[in-house]
Amino acid sequence: MTDTSAATRARVAATLKRRYRTERIFRGLGLAAVVLSLLALATLLTDVVGKGYSAFRQTYITLEITLDPAALDPTGQRDPAELLRSDTQTPLRDALRNRFPDVTSTADRRALYQLLSPSAPFILAQAVADDPSLLGRTFRFAALANDEVDTLIKGSISRDVPEDQRRITDKQIAWIDQMVEAGDITTPFNWAFFTGGDSRDPESAGILGAAVGSALTLAVALVLSFPLAVAAAIYLEEFAPDNRWTYLIEVNINNLAAVPSIIFGLLGLAVFLNFFGLPRSAPLVGGLVLALMTLPVIIIAARGAINAVPPSIREAAMGIGASPIQVVFHHVAPLALPGIMTGTIIGMARALGETAPLLMIGMVAFIVDVPRGVTDAATVLPVQIFLWADSSERAFVERTAAATLVLLGFLLLMNATAVYLRRRFEVRY
Amino acid sequence: MSATFLLLVLAVLTALAYAYGRARAMALAPAKSTGANKLHSLPAQHGALVALWAAIPAGIALLAWTLLAPTFGTDSEATLGSWLRAAAVVAIGVAGVAYAASRITPTLRARNHVEVVVRGLLFLASAVAVLTTLGIVLSLLFESLRFFALVPPQDFLFGLTWSPQTAIRADQVGSSGQFGAVPVFTGTLLISAIAMAVAAPIGLMAAIWMAEYADERVRTTVKPILEILAGVPTVVYGFFAALTVAPIIKAVGQALGLEVASESALAAGAVMGIMILPFVASISDDVIRAVPIALRHGSMALGATKSETIRRVVFPAALPGIVGGLLLAVSRAIGETMIVVMAAGLTARLSANPLDAVTTVTVQIVGLLTGDQEFDSAKTLSAFALGLVLFFVTLILNVIALQVVRRYREAYD
Incomplete structure (x- = not known):
């Protein structure tokens, strides 16, 4: 007896060192995996923030502008609609020429004019329309700079790159440096990014149109999916008989939750657009598709919440004579509501980040106007990110990242609300 | 009269019907002292019943008219048709x-009547x-059958060349386009395999x-952080892949003397x-703890x-x-769209080299449907x-995976 146990102990002791080493390695691998995952998240976030924060500032060139009333408002009516259409390009160009009087050749002048954004005249016209007293005065006006100037000021273009490999010439850089020295270049907070629609020019492209499109789409999705999902969950938890039809519904819901989102887009294209003839690119159709997509998510969450309401509540209500419908609508559903709301918010957050199905129903169109209703052509935030990421202009990179930051901000807000609701209203029975 | 406005009218009518029915029932209600003429149901329930009678038949009529009108040749947006519709709906x-x-x-x-209807709803x-x-199955099947009338299924499933560009003129060379989907399928498998090779071991x-070694405090902080990864929209991953990861991989490859597609x-x-990754980690964590x-x-x-x-x-x-969890993850990888649309190629190529540009099923669907829209080509x-x-x-993968996971859970419950 003692011999064998001693032999066994010897055998164990001989391998113990190796086994402990394996143990340490295995544990290290696990820790490494977690650290690697966290690192991936950190890299992703710092990459987006690093690329995007600069878009929250925008470069403007301050110019001494003289507005000639005779040229801009020949009728003298001071009619805002007329003033909006007036030729504000000439005073901007005159101001640039006055700023650099030694630039005389046509080619150089053209290069000089290119420092300003093509949208700068429109902004000036808007300013004049808002305040016609500017006419006939000489004042300092911060004109929107071109995207190339913007990226140079923000340091995204390296000056060491050979001239023929960048879209801004040495001469232009020299002019910009001169203006920087004079303090004529400012980079205030980029409000236009939050108040403008999409544009071909990166410097005047904003996310308001996409944000409103997202809001409209989500509103349609919420109005459709919330009542349907709650009703379906109530039916399945409280009334469904245990038969094959109920089983079929349950299997369907579980499978729909795992169907690739792009398939829902194909459904929307084939059924809502081609069969019912609903308008393309409309938040209405986007909302319909997203509602079908989020339906299973909300149903599953709502069923969990309803299931968590203890039977004693139902029995007490029954005991004082409530009918089954009254038991559910007066007692069970209100108690399950916080849980249902949490699930709904999480489902909506997912819908907010969804892109692929919306590409199928034409929400990828280039749309400048902010949509006003659910049947207007619109795009949504994630699709806007996709469109900008595809653009060749370098200045769109920072805007893509900035739009991503805004989207992530919204998602964070929604998920934080869900967590708050859960903590605040969670009842333990 | 537009459908939206008509719906609004119907909503108002329903509200009025509720108030009217409730008032009628109230009028019938007995004096409190005598108790005679006692109502079976509450006045509000009478109101609800009247409201249902207002909304449901008229709603069905509106739906039927709107859906059937185009087939009878009357445009429901035309003035006469829409007024007729409005009159009929309101009358009903x-x-x-x-x-x-x-x-x-x-x-x-x-x-009791109201509750029967509510249960039905x-x-x-x-x-x-x-x-x-x-709807998904029928719409996919219907359009696919039209496709298979033009291209034989065996050519689609087993053909080795994918170039769906149909020519503008019928007599042009290669006007038929080639629809051999094998390179598209292999591309999807290649990218999914790479994704699983990253996600499975790390996850x-x-x-x-997290399940076996981490103490509770670490677990409760690390797990939600990992779930953030699952909540990031895929378009953001696509942006990250196309603008950050792809150039890095290309630069590293070139430094090593390899030819890397951008x-x-x-x-x-x-x-x-x-x-x-977080999806694999989360399911595995649940399973291991069970x-x-x-x-x-x-x-x-x-x-x-x-x-x-x-x-x-x-x-x-x-x-x-x-x-089971890994199968679900594979199904996700196959169906994932935005990352590959933004970071993978568009041209189909039969290649197992991860440094080549390959295309996937989802990329092709997006590419084919976001351009022009002629519905017979x-x-x-x-x-x-x-x-x-x-x-x-994906359906087959999901069904198998859900079955496996469920049976497994039952075994230890």
Whole structure:
């Protein structure tokens, strides 16, 4: 007896060192995996923030502008609609020429004019329309700079790159440096990014149109999916008989939750657009598709919440004579509501980040106007990110990242609300 | 009169019907002292019944008219047609109210009637899920059949060349386009395999560490942070893959003297792996924690170290669940769209080299349907055939995975 146990102990002791080493390695691998995952998240976030924060500032060139009333408002009516259409390009160009009087050749002048954004005249016209007293005065006006100037000021273009490999010439850089020295270049907070629609020019492209499109789409999705999902969950938890039809519904819901989102887009294209003839690119159709997509998510969450309401509540209500419908609508559903709301918010957050199905129903169109209703052509935030990421202009990179930051901000807000609701209203029975 | 406005009118009519029915029932109600003429149902329930009679027949009429009108050749947006529709709908609604109101008596079992209807509506709501599946299957099948009338199924499933560009003129060379989907399928498999090669080991090891080694405090902080990764929209991953990871991989490859496409499968696959990583970790974590503690204690009592217990006892016991979770992850990878649309290639190429640019089913669907929209060309219809394949493959994976996970859970409950 003692011999064998001693032999066994010897055998164990001989391998113990190796086994402990394996143990340490295995544990290290696990820790490494977690650290690697966290690192991936950190890299992703710092990459987006690093690329995007600069878009929250925008470069403007301050110019001494003289507005000639005779040229801009020949009728003298001071009619805002007329003033909006007036030729504000000439005073901007005159101001640039006055700023650099030694630039005389046509080619150089053209290069000089290119420092300003093509949208700068429109902004000036808007300013004049808002305040016609500017006419006939000489004042300092911060004109929107071109995207190339913007990226140079923000340091995204390296000056060491050979001239023929960048879209801004040495001469232009020299002019910009001169203006920087004079303090004529400012980079205030980029409000236009939050108040403008999409544009071909990166410097005047904003996310308001996409944000409103997202809001409209989500509103349609919420109005459709919330009542349907709650009703379906109530039916399945409280009334469904245990038969094959109920089983079929349950299997369907579980499978729909795992169907690739792009398939829902194909459904929307084939059924809502081609069969019912609903308008393309409309938040209405986007909302319909997203509602079908989020339906299973909300149903599953709502069923969990309803299931968590203890039977004693139902029995007490029954005991004082409530009918089954009254038991559910007066007692069970209100108690399950916080849980249902949490699930709904999480489902909506997912819908907010969804892109692929919306590409199928034409929400990828280039749309400048902010949509006003659910049947207007619109795009949504994630699709806007996709469109900008595809653009060749370098200045769109920072805007893509900035739009991503805004989207992530919204998602964070929604998920934080869900967590708050859960903590605040969670009842333990 | 537009459908939206008519719906509004109908809503107002329903509200009025409720108030009217409630008032009628109230008028019938007895004096409190005598108790004679006692109502069976509450006045509000009578009101609800009248409101249902206002809304449901008129709603059905509106729906039927709007759906059927185009087939009869009358445009419902045309003035005459839309006014006729409005008149018919409102008339039916008013008739419903009149009928229901005329039936109000103290003995009318209004509550029971209302509850039958409410139960019916609840059932209909749950049937929407079945209708959605039916809609998906029918629309995909219908358009695919039209595609297979133009291109034989065997050419589609087994053909080796994919170039869906149909020519503008019929007599042009190669005007038919070629629809051999094999290179598209292999591209999808390649990218999914890369994604799984990243997600499976890291996700599994992370899950094991969190379930077996991490103390509760670390667990409760690390797990939600990892779930952030799952909540990041896929378009953000696509942006990250296309603008950050792909250039890095290309630069590293070139430094090593390798030829790397700028839209390499490796970049898309690796980032997709990061995307499904938290999914794998979360499912594996659940499954591993479901293994009964008694199995661990038994193994440790025999003198096994913790890692030996995990590798030889816990892992085999959890294997079916883990496999189910991995299948679900594969199904996600195959159906993932935005990462590959932004970071993978568009041209189909038969290649198993992760440094090449390959295309996937989802990329092709997006590419074929976001451009021009002529609905009879084989080019557009082929997207639906690809969609059908995608739907069935993911469906089969999901069904198997859900079955495996469920059976496994039952075994230890």
